Amino acid sequence: MPDRDWHAVWPISITTLSSSHKTILGQCNDIKELNYMFQSHGFIHILKKYFGEVVAYVHVTEFQKRGLPHEHMLLIMSSDSKLTNPDGYDKVISAELPNKDKYPILHALVVKHMLHGPCGALRKNCPCMIDGECRFRYPRQFCDATQQGKDSYPIYRRRHDGHQVKVRGAELDNRWVVPYNPGLLMRYNCHINVEACSSIKAVKYLFKYIYKGHDRASFSVDPAVQNDGEVINEIKQYRDARFVGPQESITRICGFPMFSVSPSVLQLQLHLEDMQPITFKEGDNLDDVINRPSSSSTMLTEFFKTNLVDPYARNFLYKEFPEFYRWIKGKKKWQRRKLRGRGQIGRIVYAHPAEGERYFLRVLMNHVKGATSFEDLKSVNGRRCSNFRESCERRGLIETDKSLDDCLTKAATFQIPYALRRLFATILVFCEVTQIRSLWEKHLESMSEDYRRNQPNQAAVEQMVLRDIRDLVHSMGKDISSYGLPDLDLLDDECSNGDSREVQEELSVTFDKEDINMFTSLNKEQRAGFDEILSHVLNRRSQIFFVDGPGGTGKTYLYKALLAKVRSLGQIAIATATSGIAASIMPGGRTAHSRFKIPIRLTDSSTCNFTSPSRVVP
Known part of the structure; x- marks a missing residue:
C-alpha cells in the first residue's frame, strides 16, 4: 500500500461545471453499492441529496500505472441548484478542520483522508514537489471568509483559529485541508475532494482522458543467455503493445462503464453538396457504390428533406434537431421523437476558416432555420447568391467579427494553444477582421496557456505568443506589423535574431x-x-x-x-x-x-506530412 492512508480500493473523482460545480473524489468499499453507483445513474441520485438537481454530467475513469484508478465526474446543475455566491459554497464545501468536540467522527475522517502533505518546507522530497514548490499550491493561505477567485475557483474559508493536528510527523492546520463535502465524507469514509468551478478548463481536463486512447507499453523479449558475437536486431525485438493493469482488468471483467455522458451528444455531419464521405468494401464496384441510395443520404441531406415535408421541423436549427428528432442510423433518416425530454445535444462538426465554403456553410447552419436544400441556403430575400460566403454577408452574419469570435471560442474548448495560435494567424491572413485588437485581447489567455505555466510575467507571455504568430503569418507571406497587434520587443534576444521556433528549440537543447x-x-x-x-x-x-x-x-x-x-x-x-x-x-x-512527419504506414506515394505553414529550416 502507498504511504498515504487515503489511497484505498476505489477512489471516485467528480467535478461539476457551470456557475455551480463541484469535484468529488470518493470511494466505495462495498462492491454492491459500487455496482449500483455505475448502473442506472445511481450515483447521480445520491449526489442530488447533497448538491441538488443534476441536469447533465460526464464521467471518465482514469487508470494510472503507479497509482490506483479514480473517477472524474463533471456535473452541471440546474438553475435552482447553482452555487452563485460564497454563502452557497460554504453550505456544501468545507476546507477547515471540524470541531473535534462537536463532530468527533467527522474530525477523525478529515484528519485521516483530507489533509494534504506535509510537503514544502516540512518535507521537501514529497512527490508533489516540483522545482521546490507544491504543484497543488499547498499550504494555502488563511482566509476569514470564502471569496470568488480570479481563476474560476473560489478561495475557500480557512480561518486561523489555532487548531492543529499531527499527521505524518508534522503539525498541520486549516491551510492543509483539501476541500470536501461533510456528507459524502461521512458516507464513504475516504478521500473525497469537492471543488466548485465555472470554467471550460474542467471540460478540457476531463475530455483529454476520453480521447487520449489506451495506455501504451513498449518492451523487448531477450533470451536469458546471449551467445558471444550474436548480432541483436533491436527492430525485430521491439514490441508495441497496449498496457492493461490489474485495476483496469477487474473493471472490465465486472462490466463497469468507464465513460458516460448525459444527455448524449450527437455529432452532426457537415459537407458541401455531393461531397459527403462514402464508405465501401475493398473490391466493390465503384459505380454500384455511387448509385447506391444510401450513398447520397447523410444527416445533412436528410435534414433538408425533413424540412421539405414536415413544417414542424422548420422551427429548429440544424444543431437543435436532435432534441426533437431521432436519427435512425440503419435507415438513414430523421424521425420525430414521441417523448419530450429524451433528446440529444447536437454538435455540428468543426470547420476551419481556411476551408472556405465549408466554413461559411457551417455559419449558415448555425443561424438559418428551415433550409430545404443547399440552394435554399444561398437564397436571401428571394435573391440567389453565388456562394455561401455571399449569403452570410447578405444575412449580416459576417459583417462583424462575431463568426470569427465564435470560431476561436469553439476551438478553445478542445484545441491546444499552439493550434489556436495557428488558427488566429490564419484568420488574420485569410479572413476580413474589423476589430483585430479586441479579438486578440479576448483570446490571448487561451492562446497562451502553455507559456503561462512556467512564465508568471504576463508581458513576457504576450511577447512569446506574438513571436509565434509573427512566424506563422510570415510563413503565409504576410507581415504581422500590418495587423495592428501589440508591438514586438526588438530588444529581446530571442525575438530580434529572427530565428524560427525550430531553431530556438534546437539551440535550447542542453548537453552534459x-x-x-x-x-x-x-x-x-x-x-x-x-x-x-x-x-x-x-x-x-x-x-x-x-x-x-x-x-x-x-x-x-x-x-x-x-x-x-x-x-x-x-x-x-x-x-x-x-x-x-x-x-x-x-x-x-x-x-x-x-x-x-514520416507516415507510420508507407506506400509508394507516401510523402513527409509537413503542414502548409511549416518552414524548412536551412
Whole structure:
C-alpha cells in the first residue's frame, strides 16, 4: 500500500461545471453499492441529496500505472441548484478542520483522508514537489471568509483559529485541508475532494482522458543467455503493445462503464453538396457504390428533406434537431421523437476558416432555420447568391467579427494553444477582421496557456505568443506589423535574431559537461570517425557518413560524443532514430517519424506530412 492512508480500493473523482460545480473524489468499499453507483445513474441520485438537481454530467475513469484508478465526474446543475455566491459554497464545501468536540467522527475522517502533505518546507522530497514548490499550491493561505477567485475557483474559508493536528510527523492546520463535502465524507469514509468551478478548463481536463486512447507499453523479449558475437536486431525485438493493469482488468471483467455522458451528444455531419464521405468494401464496384441510395443520404441531406415535408421541423436549427428528432442510423433518416425530454445535444462538426465554403456553410447552419436544400441556403430575400460566403454577408452574419469570435471560442474548448495560435494567424491572413485588437485581447489567455505555466510575467507571455504568430503569418507571406497587434520587443534576444521556433528549440537543447570530454576515451576506430566527421562540420563541408558495427561496440557512445561537441560549439545537431527506444538514449533525440512527419504506414506515394505553414529550416 502507498504511504498515504487515503489511497484505498476505489477512489471516485467528480467535478461539476457551470456557475455551480463541484469535484468529488470518493470511494466505495462495498462492491454492491459500487455496482449500483455505475448502473442506472445511481450515483447521480445520491449526489442530488447533497448538491441538488443534476441536469447533465460526464464521467471518465482514469487508470494510472503507479497509482490506483479514480473517477472524474463533471456535473452541471440546474438553475435552482447553482452555487452563485460564497454563502452557497460554504453550505456544501468545507476546507477547515471540524470541531473535534462537536463532530468527533467527522474530525477523525478529515484528519485521516483530507489533509494534504506535509510537503514544502516540512518535507521537501514529497512527490508533489516540483522545482521546490507544491504543484497543488499547498499550504494555502488563511482566509476569514470564502471569496470568488480570479481563476474560476473560489478561495475557500480557512480561518486561523489555532487548531492543529499531527499527521505524518508534522503539525498541520486549516491551510492543509483539501476541500470536501461533510456528507459524502461521512458516507464513504475516504478521500473525497469537492471543488466548485465555472470554467471550460474542467471540460478540457476531463475530455483529454476520453480521447487520449489506451495506455501504451513498449518492451523487448531477450533470451536469458546471449551467445558471444550474436548480432541483436533491436527492430525485430521491439514490441508495441497496449498496457492493461490489474485495476483496469477487474473493471472490465465486472462490466463497469468507464465513460458516460448525459444527455448524449450527437455529432452532426457537415459537407458541401455531393461531397459527403462514402464508405465501401475493398473490391466493390465503384459505380454500384455511387448509385447506391444510401450513398447520397447523410444527416445533412436528410435534414433538408425533413424540412421539405414536415413544417414542424422548420422551427429548429440544424444543431437543435436532435432534441426533437431521432436519427435512425440503419435507415438513414430523421424521425420525430414521441417523448419530450429524451433528446440529444447536437454538435455540428468543426470547420476551419481556411476551408472556405465549408466554413461559411457551417455559419449558415448555425443561424438559418428551415433550409430545404443547399440552394435554399444561398437564397436571401428571394435573391440567389453565388456562394455561401455571399449569403452570410447578405444575412449580416459576417459583417462583424462575431463568426470569427465564435470560431476561436469553439476551438478553445478542445484545441491546444499552439493550434489556436495557428488558427488566429490564419484568420488574420485569410479572413476580413474589423476589430483585430479586441479579438486578440479576448483570446490571448487561451492562446497562451502553455507559456503561462512556467512564465508568471504576463508581458513576457504576450511577447512569446506574438513571436509565434509573427512566424506563422510570415510563413503565409504576410507581415504581422500590418495587423495592428501589440508591438514586438526588438530588444529581446530571442525575438530580434529572427530565428524560427525550430531553431530556438534546437539551440535550447542542453548537453552534459561529462559528454564533452567523451572523445578523449574513444578507441582508435571511434576516434578516426569522430575526427573525420568533426572536420567536415568545422570546415562546412557536406558529407554523408555511415557508422556500422555489431551491438555493444560503442556506436551510441560515439554519437553522444559528437552531439555534445557540436552543441558545445553553439551549433545545431539534430539527433533522430527509427525507434523510440533508440531515440530516447540520445540527448535531445526524436524519432524520424516525429521529426520529419514520416507516415507510420508507407506506400509508394507516401510523402513527409509537413503542414502548409511549416518552414524548412536551412
